[in-house]
Amino acid sequence: MTTNLSNNYSLISEYMYELRDKTVQQDKQKFRLNIERIGELIAYEISKEIKSKEHEVETVLGSKNINIIANQPVIASIMRAGIPLHNGILRMFDKADNAFISAYRKHNELDENDFRILVEYLSCPPLDDRILIVADPMLATGASLVACIKELLKYGKPSKIHVVSVLATYEGIENVKKNFDNVSIWCGDIDDELTAKSYIVPGLGDAGDLCYGEKIQS
8 A cells, every 4th residue: 555645735745845845945953853744644644554452541530441552563764864754753653662774875886876775784673563664754766665674574574564755756666565565655745757866856855965964975
């Protein structure tokens, strides 16, 4: 299942507008905040699909049976751009366990358009029968996300995988679906085009740089 939350108007449309606006996005704090807000809203949508259990709570005047999460999820983020999105999701699922993974494009020195995905760090709890929520703000080709999920699955078999992206492409979505069953993809919006360097068009730019400043990568 793929859900584009910009198909119908909601507050996500307002935050996507500001994330894309090249003048507004120069405010790093606002840029991070808007990604966090999208994470919060998508987490709310995901919560509707998570199994619950009835639990009795005691108030000062009596008791009440209320449905609560039956099994807390694991939230995984692909650093560094995934951190604000992770924080937004975690703010809603505040009892969740967490995983962190690093991945980057290693470009061919002879052809900058040719690259492979390297995963060099992963910290993760056991995943067997857990709900896994993976925060990756920019789902372009899907290559880095696929590589990261494959590494995460070495820690167990989740009961369900939810991918949360601020912005995706149809190519990236199909790549993820081709590689994994039982995955739902939640997007703030979806764009059609990728450049030769695999950047999303019209996109919004480099989410990591806009969150935290430009980098020197060696």
